[in-house]
Amino acid sequence: MTTYNQLAGYRVNYLGSDPTLNTGNEGQVWYNSTSGTLKSLVQLKAWSSSGNMNTARAQLASATNATQSAALGFGGFDTANTAATEEYSGYTWAAGGNLTTARRDLAGAGTQTAGLGFGGLTTVNSNATEEYNGSAWGPGGNLSTARRQLGGCGTQTAGLGFGGFTTVVTTATEEYDGSTWTAGGNMGTARYQLAGAGIQTAALGFGGETPTITNITEEYDGSAWTAGGTLNTGRKSFAGAGIQTNALGFAGSASVPGSPVLTITEQYDGTSWNTVPSMTTARRSLGGAGTAQAGLGFAGNTGAISAATEEFNSTIFSPATGAWASGGNMNTVRQTLAGAGTQTAGLAFGGRTGANPSQVGTTELYNGTSWTSNPTGMNTARYSLAGAGTQTAGLGFGGYTTTFTSATTATEEYNGSTWTNNPTGLNTTRGGLAGAGTQTAALGFGGYTSPNLYRTSTESYNGSTWTSVNSMNTGRTILAGAGIQTAALAFGGDPPGFTAATESWNGTSWTTVNSMNTARRTLAGAGIQTAALAFGGSIPAVTGDTEQYDGTSWISVPPMATARSSLGGAGTQTVGLAFGGGLPASAATEEFSGPQTTATASTLTTS
Numbered sequence: 001m002t003t004y005n006q007l008a009g010y011r012v013n014y015l016g017s018d019p020t021l022n023t024g025n026e027g028q029v030w031y032n033s034t035s036g037t038l039k040s041l042v043q044l045k046a047w048s049s050s051g052n053m054n055t056a057r058a059q060l061a062s063a064t065n066a067t068q069s070a071a072l073g074f075g076g077f078d079t080a081n082t083a084a085t086e087e088y089s090g091y092t093w094a095a096g097g098n099l100t101t102a103r104r105d106l107a108g109a110g111t112q113t114a115g116l117g118f119g120g121l122t123t124v125n126s127n128a129t130e131e132y133n134g135s136a137w138g139p140g141g142n143l144s145t146a147r148r149q150l151g152g153c154g155t156q157t158a159g160l161g162f163g164g165f166t167t168v169v170t171t172a173t174e175e176y177d178g179s180t181w182t183a184g185g186n187m188g189t190a191r192y193q194l195a196g197a198g199i200q201t202a203a204l205g206f207g208g209e210t211p212t213i214t215n216i217t218e219e220y221d222g223s224a225w226t227a228g229g230t231l232n233t234g235r236k237s238f239a240g241a242g243i244q245t246n247a248l249g250f251a252g253s254a255s256v257p258g259s260p261v262l263t264i265t266e267q268y269d270g271t272s273w274n275t276v277p278s279m280t281t282a283r284r285s286l287g288g289a290g291t292a293q294a295g296l297g298f299a300g301n302t303g304a305i306s307a308a309t310e311e312f313n314s315t316i317f318s319p320a321t322g323a324w325a326s327g328g329n330m331n332t333v334r335q336t337l338a339g340a341g342t343q344t345a346g347l348a349f350g351g352r353t354g355a356n357p358s359q360v361g362t363t364e365l366y367n368g369t370s371w372t373s374n375p376t377g378m379n380t381a382r383y384s385l386a387g388a389g390t391q392t393a394g395l396g397f398g399g400y401t402t403t404f405t406s407a408t409t410a411t412e413e414y415n416g417s418t419w420t421n422n423p424t425g426l427n428t429t430r431g432g433l434a435g436a437g438t439q440t441a442a443l444g445f446g447g448y449t450s451p452n453l454y455r456t457s458t459e460s461y462n463g464s465t466w467t468s469v470n471s472m473n474t475g476r477t478i479l480a481g482a483g484i485q486t487a488a489l490a491f492g493g494d495p496p497g498f499t500a501a502t503e504s505w506n507g508t509s510w511t512t513v514n515s516m517n518t519a520r521r522t523l524a525g526a527g528i529q530t531a532a533l534a535f536g537g538s539i540p541a542v543t544g545d546t547e548q549y550d551g552t553s554w555i556s557v558p559p560m561a562t563a564r565s566s567l568g569g570a571g572t573q574t575v576g577l578a579f580g581g582g583l584p585a586s587a588a589t590e591e592f593s594g595p596q597t598t599a600t601a602s603t604l605t606t607s
Contacts, residue, residue, distance in 0.1 A: 048541035056307035061108035062287035063115040068294040070112045077104035097136035107152030109159040121148040151196035158200040165192040185224040195240035197247040209236040229272035239288025241295040245270035253284040327589035328370035335582035338387030339568030343577040344368035345391040352383040386435030388442040392416035400431040405450040407431040428457040434481030436488040448477035480525030482532040494521040524569030531573040538565040
């Protein structure tokens with residue numbers, strides 16, 4: 001019989017605990033002697049769409065050392081050169097202070113609050129440098145060599161500009177110290193329309209036009225450039241992100257003007273480039289920022305000038321931590337519904353249905369295989385409500401009856417066949433809240449009340465009345481919850497925007513704990529405070545991402561088969577249930593099964 005050692009050339013590690021979930025351990029296989037489980041790590045990489053820029057443009061620059069959730073894009077061209085600057089928050093773009101000099105084909109460096117823009121084309125090549133302080137641009141020291149279509153990276157006080165076009169293609173490299181540019185070591189290959197990544201003393205320049213398209217990569221050590229691994233696809237007018245030893249290169253054009261634009265994405269490990277999942281939207285002359293694990297691409301030319309934004313995310317997870325499988329579809333397609341119960345005795349109620357959404361009180365029961373519609377729905381039709389309890393002793397509270405201005409305090413109890421109104425509703429009117437606990441010992445927290453009130457309010461229910469207790473630390477809506485009245489967990493939501501923030505409730509107060517790996521809203525939750533499951537939601541693209549919480553930290557596990565937001569959830573961390581949701585509205589049901597012990601220590605030998 002062929003062994004793993006013969007196949008892979010490695011022995012299976014015998015460990016008392018799981019290794020850190022990071023890229024250094026990707027592909028590793030090990031046996032956890034404590035849980036008696038054979039495990040491995042795999043990596044999931046993908047691009048997803050995000051919020052558009054306000055100003056569509058191409059040939060813009062970006063703060064290359066900015067993060068995926070705090071990026072900066074500036075300058076560029078649509079029908080004319082622009083000075084427009086925009087700041088990215090992780091989903092939406094907001095206007096920042098305009099550049100002093102409108103231009104295109106410039107380079108950038110730095111961060112959202114300490115940006116650097118230099119070079120470019122006005123009507124002639126420019127040597128102008130500008131510095132951004134988070135609200136306005138001010139003058140910096142001029143480049144020694146005016147040029148356009150150059151590469152850039154580094155920080156505002158330690159920037160690097162290289163290559164580009166003067167009246168000819170150049171190898172010139174310049175280093176910026178926060179006030180003055182000085183000559184650095186020349187590149188080995190003169191080129192323009194190239195991409196860059198890294199910092200001043202550990203930079204990466206790759207691709208571009210010489211004037212023929214090139215796949216050459218060069219690495220800079222602060223004084224000289226040396227050859228690195230070549231791109232698999234030579235190209236120009238593309239973007240880069242990351243550091244010298246872990247970079248991304250994405251999109252661009254591989255041939256002469258008028259040729260198709262690209263979606264191709266490659267990742268550099270310090271030695272070679274490897275192809276990873278492509279962007280959704282093919283384009284050239286775009287902006288880029290972030291890291292190789294959390295990259296950002298925005299604007300550019302798709303054949304027309306674009307404002308589209310995409311996020312690249314690389315997630316490590318262990319398949320042995322569980323998997324989703326399809327269950328029976330609901331009878332009523334809907335989203336923004338609530339749930340309670342277990343995987344084999346689930347309860348779904350409320351939500352919105354149809355292409356022209358209308359709120360419902362429709363109730364369905366799940367037996368582990370199929371859903372049955374309950375003839376009697378809720379007394380108050382609503383959506384974005386919270387749920388708690390079990391299939392035969394459920395609780396529904398809060399929500400919206402028509403629009404975001406119609407939040408309700410209504411509370412109803414379900415006995416397995418009918419809903420009964422409790423004349424005493426919530427103290428705080430709201431929708432988009434989360435719930436935990438049972439029908440006679442519940443907790444409601446978070447939510448939203450128009451206009452623009454992101455609630456921190458927490459209330460405790462004793463089976464007859466709601467009592468206001470200590471508030472959450474972070475006001476938010478469309479979040480998820482898990483646990484019981486005296487030991488609850490709140491995670492994700494809209495603060496506004498997207499958040500990964502997690503808080504733990506001890507029956508008296510909320511404490512901020514380790515955040516989820518993926519910031520998101522309109523997600524669902526299941527489980528208890530020390531063993532929770534978070535799944536689905538919007539990041540802002542609809543996602544099936546799933547994470548498990550062990551009382552200390554979140555780990556990513558295999559995603560749902562059907563990406564969706566505004567879904568219902570029930571069950572536990574290892575036996576979870578997901579149902580309904582959007583976009584578009586769905587009736588799909590999925591069941592999550594946690595790790596199974598498939599081996600014992602006595603069956604393995606150590607080495």
